[in-house]
Amino acid sequence: MNEPALLSVDAVSESNSRSENDAIATARDRAYDGLRAGILSGSFPPGEFIEEATATKATGVSRTPVREALSRLAAEGFLVLHPRRGAMVKQISANELFDLYDVRLMVESHAVRRICQEKRPVPKLLFDLCDEHEEITMTDHLAFTDLNHRFHETIVAAAGNAVLCQVFENLRANLTRVAMLSFQMGVRKKREGLMHRSLAEALASHDEAKALEITTEHLSRMPRVVASLTGIGQPK
Amino acid sequence: MNEPALLSVDAVSESNSRSENDAIATARDRAYDGLRAGILSGSFPPGEFIEEATATKATGVSRTPVREALSRLAAEGFLVLHPRRGAMVKQISANELFDLYDVRLMVESHAVRRICQEKRPVPKLLFDLCDEHEEITMTDHLAFTDLNHRFHETIVAAAGNAVLCQVFENLRANLTRVAMLSFQMGVRKKREGLMHRSLAEALASHDEAKALEITTEHLSRMPRVVASLTGIGQPK
DNA sequence: TGTGCACTTCAAGTATACAAGAGGAGGATT
DNA sequence: AATCCTCCTCTTGTATACTTGAAGTGCACA
Numbered sequence A, B: 001m002n003e004p005a006l007l008s009v010d011a012v013s014e015s016n017s018r019s020e021n022d023a024i025a026t027a028r029d030r031a032y033d034g035l036r037a038g039i040l041s042g043s044f045p046p047g048e049f050i051e052e053a054t055a056t057k058a059t060g061v062s063r064t065p066v067r068e069a070l071s072r073l074a075a076e077g078f079l080v081l082h083p084r085r086g087a088m089v090k091q092i093s094a095n096e097l098f099d100l101y102d103v104r105l106m107v108e109s110h111a112v113r114r115i116c117q118e119k120r121p122v123p124k125l126l127f128d129l130c131d132e133h134e135e136i137t138m139t140d141h142l143a144f145t146d147l148n149h150r151f152h153e154t155i156v157a158a159a160g161n162a163v164l165c166q167v168f169e170n171l172r173a174n175l176t177r178v179a180m181l182s183f184q185m186g187v188r189k190k191r192e193g194l195m196h197r198s199l200a201e202a203l204a205s206h207d208e209a210k211a212l213e214i215t216t217e218h219l220s221r222m223p224r225v226v227a228s229l230t231g232i233g234q235p236k
Numbered sequence C: 001t002g003t004g005c006a007c008t009t010c011a012a013g014t015a016t017a018c019a020a021g022a023g024g025a026g027g028a029t030t
Numbered sequence D: 001a002a003t004c005c006t007c008c009t010c011t012t013g014t015a016t017a018c019t020t021g022a023a024g025t026g027c028a029c030a
Helices: A027-041 A052-059 A063-075 A094-117 A125-135 A141-158 A162-181 A185-204 A208-220 A222-230 B027-041 B052-059 B063-075 B094-117 B125-135 B141-158 B162-181 B185-204 B208-220 B222-230
Strands: A079-082 A086-089 B079-082 B086-089
Touching: A027 A052, A027 A063, A027 A162, A052 A063, A063 A079, A063 A086, A063 B063, A094 A141, A094 A162, A094 A185, A094 A208, A094 A222, A094 B094, A094 B162, A125 A141, A125 A185, A141 A162, A141 A185, A162 B094, A162 B162, A185 A208, A208 A222, B027 B052, B027 B063, B027 B162, B052 B063, B063 B079, B063 B086, B094 B141, B094 B162, B094 B185, B094 B208, B094 B222, B125 B141, B125 B185, B141 B162, B141 B185, B185 B208, B208 B222
Parallel strands: none
Antiparallel strands: A079 A086, B079 B086
């Protein structure tokens, strides 16, 4: 059983358990990357059961490493394991969507406070990302999503708390799945870009109040937009 | 291979992937519970490699479910997997300890804000736990740790955000390992009890400023105490 | 005597064989 | 005709056999 993998592993993938050096990943990591990419991209839509045979064919590795990958994905909240039934791609309810965004707001606000209070330097990268934002086309949703992700990730990273980064990363991965489903977010790309630049400038000058206000404004409206676009339902 | 498990699974264990109903767990869950308990209790100290053969003997299940449990534990941050080397119990550095407490402060502060701002009811359980606190003996470290845990968990839960609870739970599990190593925390049990009651009262009256102050005071001094007791090093 | 290479040994990685539960289809009985 | 029981099949759960890579040891050569 060594046919080529069916799922492409693109920008959306990442295996942080893989050790730094090696170019060749273990079968478990390949399975993890492939399945994770499939879940994030929507190839495996929420609510669907991933049969081990399917995962085996899709990733080109045998059941043992596939099952280890499934265990990991379940631990990270992408899957729900039903004993003797299989692994279901986790559904995100309206409540959970709002909870996710609430936690995200908490994380980013905390990062902003730490950066401003401790007068931490803001990496030049943040402004580069703003520039890049103005150059991408309005229709390139994938590029926009990726850019957006890197922008917010940079801010959280600038707070200098590794644990915070990890929490954020997992959060974002779960939100990506939802965002991916709503491909019409292009309508607000321009406004987002402006907000990003204002935020970057507020952070650079360590203006906590302003940075916090922008962050809150920026993130508070997101859940409603996403919920309406995906038809996921109304909040509690 | 069906000898009895060597590791007892006590109050410290929990398998949230196990489905609600079933009394009998799968071998994977038993392996997970056993290994997790072993890590949290210190039977597998930080830095130690857990060989699969060891884990197999300790939990009484074969390698396959053990490896799935290891994958899950690694995803949850308890282990670091070194390809072809094995699973090492994660070391907690001084920096990470402070990061963990910083994130914990963020989470609990957020919960406090949500409770006060949204005028959420504070469960009676919180006060019951305070009463219970006054009854336990000064030397029962395990009971104290458990009580402390339930108190803070109750607060976070009262914020009504499931995602927040999950983040907190994982955080606390990682901190438990450190706290367990420092068995001398008895010195401050009385003061902790007083703080808990003040906090519970502030929350019940939705006095955000006071509740936040107590939380911050309470959690800010912890990392230094733990660091000094465990000799884990000084902050960055 | 020191260094380097090869061999041995052992543990992790992977595949597969076997066991067992769950669900569905089909037949029989009411 | 409808319902219930039984059997079959399919998928997951578990164990084990096999493969591969890594590390340590010992011998040979410089």
